[in-house]
Amino acid sequence: xxxxxxxxxxxxxxxxxxxxxxxxxxxxxxxxxxxxxxxxxxxxxxxxxxxxxxxxxxxxxxxxxxxxxxxxxxxxxxxxxxxxxxxxxxxxxxxxxxxxxxxxxxxxxxxxxxxxxxxxxxxxxxxxxxxxxxxxxxxxxxxxxxxxxxxxxxxxxxxxxxxxxxxxxxxxxxxxxxxxxxxxxxxxxxxxxxxxxxxxxx
Numbered sequence: 001x002x003x004x005x006x007x008x009x010x011x012x013x014x015x016x017x018x019x020x021x022x023x024x025x026x027x028x029x030x031x032x033x034x035x036x037x038x039x040x041x042x043x044x045x046x047x048x049x050x051x052x053x054x055x056x057x058x059x060x061x062x063x064x065x066x067x068x069x070x071x072x073x074x075x076x077x078x079x080x081x082x083x084x085x086x087x088x089x090x091x092x093x094x095x096x097x098x099x100x101x102x103x104x105x106x107x108x109x110x111x112x113x114x115x116x117x118x119x120x121x122x123x124x125x126x127x128x129x130x131x132x133x134x135x136x137x138x139x140x141x142x143x144x145x146x147x148x149x150x151x152x153x154x155x156x157x158x159x160x161x162x163x164x165x166x167x168x169x170x171x172x173x174x175x176x177x178x179x180x181x182x183x184x185x186x187x188x189x190x191x192x193x194x195x196x197x198x199x200x201x202x
Contacts, residue, residue: 005038
């Protein structure tokens with residue numbers, strides 16, 4: 001690299017050190033260094049960056065100010081973080097992943113659970129049946145049977161899995177919800193029996 005190119009890159013490094021507001025000036029200095037004979041690789045080495053970083057900066061500066069983003073690297077950091085996260089999840093050991101999960105706040109665990117569990121279509125049991133008589137009774141028994149089947153499946157999964165402390169806390173919360181719903185269902189059943197008995201007396 002000749003002295004003129006080196007001088008331009010020294011100026012570019014100074015501009016970059018001042019922050020993004022000076023990136024356009026830095027890009028002009030890099031372009032001047034290129035015109036003086038410096039290669040992209042030499043530019044990157046002189047600035048402590050990659051050659052692609054230098055190219056992206058110069059390309060960004062060539063776009064009219066009213067048509068470009070405020071920074072040549074808008075969204076770049078997010079992309080890098082996403083790539084590193086994917087790599088960590090892909091290559092991490094079970095112990096490492098368990099440690100990461102156990103350090104997450106509760107709302108993050110909820111989002112993770114939503115992402116891992118495929119969205120199931122709403123079952124009819126979550127809606128009030130519109131039919132009456134035998135069809136409604138048949139629907140009721142089908143719903144209860146589905147719940148029993150799902151709980152049996154969950155029990156087998158729990159028995160075969162390695163349950164972490166975070167898993168236990170989440171499952172305890174879910175079990176409490178199940179117990180609450182079951183208690184309300186039993187209370188409703190008792191009410192139905194009392195209603196039927198009153199009707200028989202009348």
